[in-house]
Structure formats: structure tokens, C-alpha cells
Amino acid sequence: MKKNQNIQVQYNQLKTKSGTHSPSLATIQDFIPDLQIKVDACFLSNPYATELFLEYFKKEILDTGKINALLEFYPSQNQIIAGFIEQRLQIDSGHIFVANGAIEAIQAIIHKYCRGKLMITIPTFSAYYEYATKEHEIVYYQLNKNENYRLDVKDYIKRVNEEKPNTIILINPNNPDGGYIKYDDLILLINELNWVENIIIDESFIHFAYEDSDMALKSVVADVINKANVYVIKSMSKDFGIAGIRCGYAIMAKEKVKDILKNGYLWNMNGLAEYFFRLYAREDFLEKYDIVRRKYITESLFFISELNQIKNIKVYPSRANFVLIELLNGSTADKVTNHLICEFGVYVRNCNDKIGLDGEFIRVAARTQKENKIIIEAIKNVVEDKNLCI
Numbered sequence: 438m439k440k441n442q443n444i445q446v447q448y449n450q451l452k453t454k455s456g457t458h459s460p461s462l463a464t465i466q467d468f469i470p471d472l473q474i475k476v477d478a479c480f481l482s483n484p485y486a487t488e489l490f491l492e493y494f495k496k497e498i499l500d501t502g503k504i505n506a507l508l509e510f511y512p513s514q515n516q517i518i519a520g521f522i523e524q525r526l527q528i529d530s531g532h533i534f535v536a537n538g539a540i541e542a543i544q545a546i547i548h549k550y551c552r553g554k555l556m557i558t559i560p561t562f563s564a565y566y567e568y569a570t571k572e573h574e575i576v577y578y579q580l581n582k583n584e585n586y587r588l589d590v591k592d593y594i595k596r597v598n599e600e601k602p603n604t605i606i607l608i609n610p611n612n613p614d615g616g617y618i619k620y621d622d623l624i625l626l627i628n629e630l631n632w633v634e635n636i637i638i639d640e641s642f643i644h645f646a647y648e649d650s651d652m653a654l655k656s657v658v659a660d661v662i663n664k665a666n667v668y669v670i671k672s673m674s675k676d677f678g679i680a681g682i683r684c685g686y687a688i689m690a691k692e693k694v695k696d697i698l699k700n701g702y703l704w705n706m707n708g709l710a711e712y713f714f715r716l717y718a719r720e721d722f723l724e725k726y727d728i729v730r731r732k733y734i735t736e737s738l739f740f741i742s743e744l745n746q747i748k749n750i751k752v753y754p755s756r757a758n759f760v761l762i763e764l765l766n767g768s769t770a771d772k773v774t775n776h777l778i779c780e781f782g783v784y785v786r787n788c789n790d791k792i793g794l795d796g797e798f799i800r801v802a803a804r805t806q807k808e809n810k811i812i813i814e815a816i817k818n819v820v821e822d823k824n825l826c827i
């Protein structure tokens with residue numbers, strides 16, 4: 438018990454140091470070697486997709502010795518890699534800015550093209566307000582808790598027309614609540630608000646969303662490609678399970694891509710990322726990927742239904758690979774996350790630094806079936822523990 442208390446103190450110190458992003462698994466293990474983490478349900482990735490990438494990487498790069506060239510030589514330049522994405526998305530590569538993680542594209546767009554007022558829905562992914570500078574004015578659009586933080590499209594359009602921001606930002610499905618804007622509604626919203634100077638749509642979780650049983654992808658990329666004011670942001674970190682190699686891109690007007698690349702980003706991709714984007718263009722890889730995507734969605738749905746059975750919590754409806762959970766037992770997110778990690782080795786996202794959430798919340802990602810069982814048991818134990826209540 439003493440040892441665990443000590444771990445809890447160390448964990449709190451680390452969390453404070455990390456600010457609005459959670460410490461990575463490696464950082465936690467460096468800082469607290471005694472802590473055994475069994476499941477990382479904080480990071481939001483498809484573990485089966487990571488396995489698939491590794492399978493290819495081993496067979497084609499490691500076992501063949503090609504790893505040597507991949508490390509020794511320069512990777513291709515930004516616009517060459519955009520060519521692989523062009524093959525995949527069937528849109529001209531001139532519209533594609535390849536980024537060292539989607540976060541780089543977010544930073545470039547906000548700093549280069551967004552002036553004046555930014556309207557940001559909250560709760561949200563914190564980079565969108567953290568990357569704003571003193572030249573920006575931020576107005577928040579609070580998602581309504583009584584509507585499970587789902588966007589009310591009509592109300593949103595009304596508010597944008599009143600506030601007249603230069604830039605609006607929507608994440609679909611949203612992080613951290615998994616709220617989903619239906620494809621038809623989003624297209625309507627983009628058309629109604631066509632006067633807005635910059636419309637940023639972040640589709641980083643779109644591979645996990647679905648509208649009917651065929652689980653087809655519902656991206657808006659093809660619909661907005663000719664709109665000079667719309668940007669689509671895409672991270673590959675979560676759906677392909679490869680956050681470590683930093684792959685993302687943004688789709689936008691050709692002149693803007695040209696303008697961004699004029700003063701930099703020539704070699705912002707590394708050899709591993711280039712290999713990934715080459716795979717992204719290949720049919721054999723994508724066929725296999727789509728199988729693990731569907732398998733993961735199906736298992737995640739089961740996981741969410743199991744979480745829904747647990748007492749003392751509210752699980753918010755999600756169309757992503759994670760759920761926002763409100764603690765209803767009088768305990769705090771701090772206590773519950775600490776207990777989950779220190780006693781059960783289950784790492785979840787403590788949402789107490791997220792603006793726009795009213796109450797005590799954690800965010801939990803779906804993992805493999807085996808890991809999901811461990812997560813369920815741990816959460817059950819912790820939220821039913823009377824000692825953890827105030």
C-alpha cells in the first residue's frame with residue numbers, strides 16, 4: 438500500500454508537469470519505473486492497425502534489409518509524398534499538405550491563414566486554442582451537456598451568423614466526447630456558412646465513425662475540394678495506430694499549399710512515414726486495413742455496451758473509438774485516474790483540464806478484446822469502491 442501511495446504522488450507530479458496533454462507511456466515509465474502499466478486506454482488508437490503496419494514493415498523493410506537505406510538516405514520531399522495520398526484519395530496532390538503529424542498542419546494553418554476571431558466548440562482537442570496567438574480572439578461555442586455534447590447544427594449556424602468569426606473549427610467525430618455530426622448535416626453546415634473565411638474540419642477520427650451497418654467511410658474531402666475556404670485535417674495516428682512516426686495531412690486550396698511550402702517543410706517527413714504513405718496508396722494494404730478497421734469498430738461497440746452496464750457512471754454516446762465517462766459516485770477524475778493507473782495498471786485520460794466539461798470526467802479508449810476486459814473490471818472496481826467517494 439505504501440508503495441502504491443508513493444506511486445500516486447509521483448504520478449501526480451508528472452501529470453502536473455505535462456499540462457493539457459497526457460504524459461506518454463514512455464515518459465511515465467521513465468519517471469515512475471515501479472509503475473506497471475498493463476493497458477494504455479488514454480491514447481486513442483486501433484491496436485490491430487499497428488499490428489498490420491508492423492507485419493508489412495517487418496516483411497518488406499526489416500527482413501529485406503531495406504531498413505538500412507531508409508535510415509541512411511533522405512526521404513522523398515513533401516510534394517512527392519503528397520502524390521501517394523493523391524493516389525489514395527483521388528484528388529490532385531497540389532491540394533495536399535503532408536504534415537509531421539496533423540498537429541503540424543493545424544499549427545501552419547492557424548498561424549498562416551487564421552486572422553481575427555476563431556470560433557472553437559468546447560470541449561475540444563486543446564491544440565486548437567493553444568496554437569492561437571495574441572493576434573487571435575477566441576470565442577467558444579459551448580456544446581450542450583443536456584444534449585450529450587452533440588452539436589446542434591441549427592443553433593451552431595445561428596451563433597456563427599451572430600458572432601461572425603473569421604474561422605470556425607469542427608472536429609468530427611469530436612474529441613473528447615465522440616459526438617458525431619452526420620455527413621448530410623455537415624455538408625449543409627459548410628454550405629450555409631460558406632461566407633466564413635476559414636472552415637476547418639478535423640476528420641482525425643472519421644475512420645471509426647459510421648452511419649449504417651455497411652460502416653462505409655463518410656469523409657467530406659471530395660465535396661469540399663473546390664472550396665477555397667475549407668480545410669480538412671487528417672491525422673493517421675489514431676486510425677492507423679502509428680502516432681510514433683508522425684503522419685498527417687491537410688487538404689486545402691492549391692495556392693495555400695504552395696504558399697505554405699514556399700518557405701519550409703521540404704523534408705518534414707521521415708523514412709518511416711514515407712513508407713507508411715506508400716502503403717496508404719496500396720490496394721493490398723488497404724483491403725487488409727479495412728478488415729481490421731471493421732473488426733475494431735465492432736469490438737468497440739461491444740466494449741461500450743459493457744461500459745454502459747456499470748453503475749455510478751454515465752457513458753456519453755460516441756461514434757469514435759473512445760468514450761467520455763462522467764463519474765456520478767461523488768468521486769473526482771483525479772482520484773479515479775490515479776487509482777486506475779496505480780492499482781490496476783490501466784491508463785485513462787483524466788479530463789479535468791478540458792475546458793467546457795461540467796462535472797468529473799475521464800475518457801477511455803477501446804483496445805483489443807483482452808485489454809477491454811481488463812479495463813472493464815478495473816473501472817467496475819474503482820467506481821464501486823466506497824472509499825474513493827468524497
Ligand SMILES: *Cc1c(COP(=O)(O)O)cnc(C)c1O
Nearest residue numbers: 538539540562612641672674685
Ligand atoms: C490526436 C489529434 C490530432 C493530432 O494528431 P497527430 O497526427 O498525431 O499530430 C489532431 N486532431 C485531433 C482531433 C486529435 O485528436
